[in-house]
Structures are given as structure tokens and as C-alpha cells.
Amino acid sequence: MPKALELVRPKLEAAALRGVFALPRPVRRLIAGPAIHLDGQELALDAQLLLKLQELRGHARLAAATPELARAAMRQGTRLTARAPVDGVVAADRQIPTANGALAARLYRPRELTGTSPLLVFFHGGGWVIGDLDTHDDLCRFLAKHAGVRVLSVDYRLAPEHPFPAALDDSLAAYRYAVDNAADLGTSSDAIAVGGDSAGGNLAASVALAATRSELAAPVFQLLIYPAADATTRRRSRELFSNGFLLTDEDMTWFMDQYQPAEDLRADPRLSVLLAEDLSGLPPACVVTAGFDPLRDEGEAYAARLAEEGVPVVSRRFPDLIHGFANLRGVGDRFQEALFEIVGSLRAGLSLRAR
Numbered sequence: 001m002p003k004a005l006e007l008v009r010p011k012l013e014a015a016a017l018r019g020v021f022a023l024p025r026p027v028r029r030l031i032a033g034p035a036i037h038l039d040g041q042e043l044a045l046d047a048q049l050l051l052k053l054q055e056l057r058g059h060a061r062l063a064a065a066t067p068e069l070a071r072a073a074m075r076q077g078t079r080l081t082a083r084a085p086v087d088g089v090v091a092a093d094r095q096i097p098t099a100n101g102a103l104a105a106r107l108y109r110p111r112e113l114t115g116t117s118p119l120l121v122f123f124h125g126g127g128w129v130i131g132d133l134d135t136h137d138d139l140c141r142f143l144a145k146h147a148g149v150r151v152l153s154v155d156y157r158l159a160p161e162h163p164f165p166a167a168l169d170d171s172l173a174a175y176r177y178a179v180d181n182a183a184d185l186g187t188s189s190d191a192i193a194v195g196g197d198s199a200g201g202n203l204a205a206s207v208a209l210a211a212t213r214s215e216l217a218a219p220v221f222q223l224l225i226y227p228a229a230d231a232t233t234r235r236r237s238r239e240l241f242s243n244g245f246l247l248t249d250e251d252m253t254w255f256m257d258q259y260q261p262a263e264d265l266r267a268d269p270r271l272s273v274l275l276a277e278d279l280s281g282l283p284p285a286c287v288v289t290a291g292f293d294p295l296r297d298e299g300e301a302y303a304a305r306l307a308e309e310g311v312p313v314v315s316r317r318f319p320d321l322i323h324g325f326a327n328l329r330g331v332g333d334r335f336q337e338a339l340f341e342i343v344g345s346l347r348a349g350l351s352l353r354a355r
Helices: 004-023 023-031 045-057 067-081 139-148 166-180 197-211 236-240 249-259 296-308 333-354
Strands: 089-096 103-110 121-122 150-155 192-197 222-225 286-291 313-322
Touching: 004 023, 004 045, 004 067, 023 045, 045 286, 045 313, 045 333, 089 139, 089 166, 103 139, 103 166, 121 139, 121 166, 121 197, 121 249, 139 150, 139 333, 166 192, 166 197, 166 249, 192 197, 192 333, 197 222, 222 236, 222 333, 236 249, 236 296, 296 313
Parallel strands: 121 150, 121 192, 192 222, 222 286, 286 313
Antiparallel strands: 089 103, 103 150
16 A cells, blocks of 8 residues: 555646636735745745645756756656647657667657757756656647657766766767767758757857867757856856755855766866856857846856857846746746747748758
8 A cells, every 4th residue: 555655646746836827816825935036036936836836846956966866856756747648749769879878868859840950959958867768758749739849868977976067978979869869850951940948058069069069960950958158157047046946155155066076077068058268159048047047147148158258148037036947837827938948949040051
């Protein structure tokens, strides 16, 4: 019986979570508490309600005693917030050969898409320590469906078992694979974009920089969703939103200690892309940030630096949202609204480059 309860409990918790979010707005506000205002911003009710429910469940951090426990918690959280799979998307698992062994990957395409299309090579978030193909399956399906593109999601190696620069090496290998096998993936080498969220946004930015400075065909576009951009500097947003908004200051320290424990090496521009000497000539970018996110200011500093060096960039802050909102559309309409806007930026960026 205890084992049966363990199997049923996640489904019951997910149903309860959806039930709370379906309550009338005044009731949801009562549960969430008074509106939170900080730095001239008001936290969205959907975000505040989710944070309150996490607090009541005793799950207020992404880090854990061990990487294995943190990974399991993220997988459990994904199951709790999931909706039914996005309709009309075909997914097929792939293996990407690399010098360090094969990488798992997953290729998505809208079912009605039969000809070639742009391809987004996507790197998942999770502090380079947690996350996998399944935790970001819904997001990749959503991007493929609503942007009308193929998405290749990459399961790069994780720290601390594989510290920096293993994740970047894998990401570069996956991008090279996409360029070399473009026709087989249903695209062309001049229609490949890179993207990712959080740590994945960092990897996408670093891949774009490395490819642009090498013999590889450069990506045509960068979709950087609340990216980590500088591991050397504590900016104001990290102090303002250090605790209570999903990603905490302690989480960020824990993730970086797993990925690059040597503090004197964190200025490496392959990790701290904001510190690269030259960002000119990089592909157009959409840099998305969340108002209540400790990573907000470094993401916006990276967008400003791109613009200063002549790179076409759209910098979009969602002032009422928290880090990780791209994975939360299953519980709150506000999260999905933001995702639709991001999809619009992706479509616009890819169509502009195609002209």
C-alpha cells in the first residue's frame, strides 16, 4: 500500500495544484497574500500563488543536499506543473556522436510541417547541474508548435560529474552536428538558431560566440531566456531577489560551485560571456528577463552590450514574473501569455533573417 500511495501522490498533488489555480481570482489572492511590490514592479498573482504553494509544501529551493536529489526534485516539479502534451507535435529521440560518447537529443516538429524549416538547437536550463530532455519537453513542444519550427533539444553532460567546460563542449558538438546534418534534420545550415533558458541561455550565447569566431556557420538567431551571463559580479537584482522568488542566491552559489568551483577561472568568457572582449558580428538576439529574478540585471547587461557592439537585439523584461516561468505554463495563464510573446519574437527573428 505505501508504494501505491507513492505512485498516486504526484497525480493527486498535480490535480490539487490545478484546482487551486482554477479558483476565482479573489480566492487565489487570499491564498497568495497581499500583492508583492519590489523595485517598482508588482509580482503576478500566478507567480505569487505558485511561490506560496511551494512554501507550504516545503519546497522553496532548487538546490539540494546532493545533485541527485536536486535532479529528482526538478523532475517531480515538472510532473506537478505539466499540462497535457502540446497537440500536433512529433518528437523523435536522436543520438549525437561526440568525442566523449553519444549525447541524447530529441527532435521536435509540428505535425503539419512537411518541408524544410528553421531549426532551433535548444539547451535546457538547470544551473548546468539539473534538468534534462523531459523537464523541458513541454517547452520545446510549445516552441516548435507555435513558432512553426523544428527544435533539437540537447541532453548535455551535467556537473559536478562533468564540470565546466563539459556542457559547453557538448553544446558546441551538438550545434556542429546540426550544421553538418542539416538536411537530415529538415533544415539548412543557414537556417539554424540557438536558444536556451538560464544555464541553457548561457550555453546558447557561448555557442553563438564560438561559432561566429570559427569556421562554423554562425547561428542565424539567438533566443536567450533569462540567461546567466557573468559569474564574477553580484549585481543589484541578485541582492533584491536573493530569496523567495524560486531561484535564490544560495541556489546560484551552489550551482556555480558544482559547475566551476575555481573562482579565479570564472571570468573565462566561455562561461562569463558578458566579459568577452568582442561581441560584434554576433547573430541577432532576443534576450528575455524576468523582473523578480536574481539573474535579471546580468541578462539585461548582456543585451545592452550586444546593442552597443551593433548586434540587433530585442531586450524584453517581463516585470511581473520570476525565474523559470517558461516551464510553468501548465499552472498559470500569465506564464503562457509570456511564452506566446517569446514565440512571436522567435518567429520574427527567424523570418527577418530569411529575407
